[in-house]
Amino acid sequence: MQDKDRELRMRISLLLDSELDGRDNPRLIDRLEEDESLKEAWARYNLVGDVMRGPGRYVASRDFAAKVSAAIAEEPTVLAPKTASHKSTARRRAANLALAASLAAVAVLVGRSLNDHAEALQTAATQRQSASELALNATEGLENQAEAQFNDYLTMHNETAYMAGSAGVMPYVRLAGIRAGR
Amino acid sequence: MTFLRMSNFIPRLITLWFLAVFSPWAVSVEGDAEARTLLLNAKQAMSQLNYRGIISYMKDNRMESLNILHGVAQGVEQERVLSLNTPMRELVRTAETVTCYYPETKSMSVDRRPARHSFLFQLPVDLDDLGKYYSFSLGAVEYIARRQARQVIIEPKDDMRFGRRLWIDLESKLPLKFELLDENKQVIEQMVFNSLSIEQMIPPGELSPSTSVDGSWKIKQYEVLPTDSLNWSLDGVPEGFRMMSYTRLKRGQENRAIDHILLSDGISSVSIYIDQLMNEVFTAQPRRFGAINSYTRKLDGYRVTVMGEAPAKTVQSIGNGIHWQDSPQR
Numbered sequence: 001m002q003d004k005d006r007e008l009r010m011r012i013s014l015l016l017d018s019e020l021d022g023r024d025n026p027r028l029i030d031r032l033e034e035d036e037s038l039k040e041a042w043a044r045y046n047l048v049g050d051v052m053r054g055p056g057r058y059v060a061s062r063d064f065a066a067k068v069s070a071a072i073a074e075e076p077t078v079l080a081p082k083t084a085s086h087k088s089t090a091r092r093r094a095a096n097l098a099l100a101a102s103l104a105a106v107a108v109l110v111g112r113s114l115n116d117h118a119e120a121l122q123t124a125a126t127q128r129q130s131a132s133e134l135a136l137n138a139t140e141g142l143e144n145q146a147e148a149q150f151n152d153y154l155t156m157h158n159e160t161a162y163m164a165g166s167a168g169v170m171p172y173v174r175l176a177g178i179r180a181g182r
Numbered sequence: 183m184t185f186l187r188m189s190n191f192i193p194r195l196i197t198l199w200f201l202a203v204f205s206p207w208a209v210s211v212e213g214d215a216e217a218r219t220l221l222l223n224a225k226q227a228m229s230q231l232n233y234r235g236i237i238s239y240m241k242d243n244r245m246e247s248l249n250i251l252h253g254v255a256q257g258v259e260q261e262r263v264l265s266l267n268t269p270m271r272e273l274v275r276t277a278e279t280v281t282c283y284y285p286e287t288k289s290m291s292v293d294r295r296p297a298r299h300s301f302l303f304q305l306p307v308d309l310d311d312l313g314k315y316y317s318f319s320l321g322a323v324e325y326i327a328r329r330q331a332r333q334v335i336i337e338p339k340d341d342m343r344f345g346r347r348l349w350i351d352l353e354s355k356l357p358l359k360f361e362l363l364d365e366n367k368q369v370i371e372q373m374v375f376n377s378l379s380i381e382q383m384i385p386p387g388e389l390s391p392s393t394s395v396d397g398s399w400k401i402k403q404y405e406v407l408p409t410d411s412l413n414w415s416l417d418g419v420p421e422g423f424r425m426m427s428y429t430r431l432k433r434g435q436e437n438r439a440i441d442h443i444l445l446s447d448g449i450s451s452v453s454i455y456i457d458q459l460m461n462e463v464f465t466a467q468p469r470r471f472g473a474i475n476s477y478t479r480k481l482d483g484y485r486v487t488v489m490g491e492a493p494a495k496t497v498q499s500i501g502n503g504i505h506w507q508d509s510p511q512r
Contacts, residue, residue, distance in 0.1 A: 161451035
């Protein structure tokens with residue numbers, strides 16, 4: 001890895017830990033949006049964070065990476081379509097697999113420091129599932145966060161529109177009906 | 183004026199009179215006036231009558247049931263709306279406060295500004311202003327909740343707003359059914375009374391909140407800001423929308439400030455949220471949630487979200503027209 005790349009990844013890690021100077025954030029986020037490899041790094045670092053925050057759930061045995069790699073090798077090859085407009089299951093699965101592969105290394109990395117007191121996970125199949133779940137958890141975590149914020153905005157919109165007295169019909173009925181998690 | 187010219191003028195005047203009285207245009211003007219009167223009657227009925235009912239509220243092919251109670255004692259209104267399905271939210275309005283209970287997040291919002299608006303139905307006092315952007319007309323009489331109701335159609339005059347249809351009870355003047363229509367005149371949100379009972383009085387106990395709140399509940403915080411302190415210029419706002427409020431929300435453990443600007447044309451509202459761009463990979467995309475369209479974009483170190491019950495092009499136009507006043511347009 002080149003020094004420039006290494007420095008970039010270091011800055012992403014700092015961004016994740018809220019330790020980056022606020023003025024640098026927008027430029028780095030621009031880079032993140034444009035660069036697929038950086039996006040992957042971002043996802044991996046998020047997973048590291050999740051693993052570190054949840055030791056009881058995410059600890060893996062030392063041969064975990066090898067078992068996950070073997071399990072992935074048994075999977076049929078899935079070719080992700082190039083066009084961005086098709087969010088097919090196949091593509092999502094391919095993305096999950098890519099994350100699972102990189103996750104194996106992450107789990108081992110973190111597992112080494114936590115593993116001594118933990119029981120090894122039972123089977124390769126379980127581990128493969130856990131890896132995929134972790135990858136999904138990271139994505140879903142971000143999605144849930146965005147959903148919660150969207151809900152908050154929606155609630156405030158309806159509340160404020162009502163109080164301003166110009167919301168037409170149903171400002172508060174809409175509010176009573178908004179489901180959590182939408 | 184010579185006699186000859188006068189003799190031409192009189193028949194023209196008679197023709198114009200006939201056209202004015204019997205043309206479709208005249209009928210629509212008459213319908214417009216009746217429709218406006220019915221809407222104002224409905225607004226009055228909502229605030230003056232004692233009633234209880236069950237409402238079905240539909241959006242995104244999902245239905246919610248709500249219980250509504252409205253009472254007036256010595257001219258003071260009280261209102262309570264209770265969600266009958268999960269998440270069991272409750273809204274209570276008294277003379278001084280409006281309180282919203284959100285049991286699923288153990289949070290509540292309390293607004294102490296006097297609120298004299300119905301939870302269901304709000305209209306500006308002056309419909310003439312609204313008439314610049316919407317036309318009003320009458321539709322057929324239909325039965326809703328076993329009552330005869332006249333349809334009132336509110337149609338936008340441009341493609342920057344949604345249309346509405348209301349069915350107003352001929353007897354009580356209460357609005358019994360409501361539909362919000364998108365730009366293709368498809369119903370995107372609907373509310374209808376399944377049952378309605380107009381009563382002499384509603385016992386005060388039934389208008390009190392039933393949600394029990396303990397010390398673990400949070401009260402949502404926000405700060406009202408003077409509108410002239412706004413440092414954002416809004417260049418893409420369609421004609422007729424005005425700024426109704428400017429507030430600063432406090433969110434998260436660190437009390438992060440989020441600016442909230444509310445715009446309205448009288449019956450359609452659009453909110454603008456300006457938040458700091460945090461540690462996130464930004465994904466901008468238009469979204470639709472029932473009647474609400476939203477649009478998010480990045481602006482320097484900020485994330486701007488625009489949402490409201492308006493077409494996607496309206497929220498996008500507003501979102502793309504936001505600029506920091508001290509900086510050149512981007």
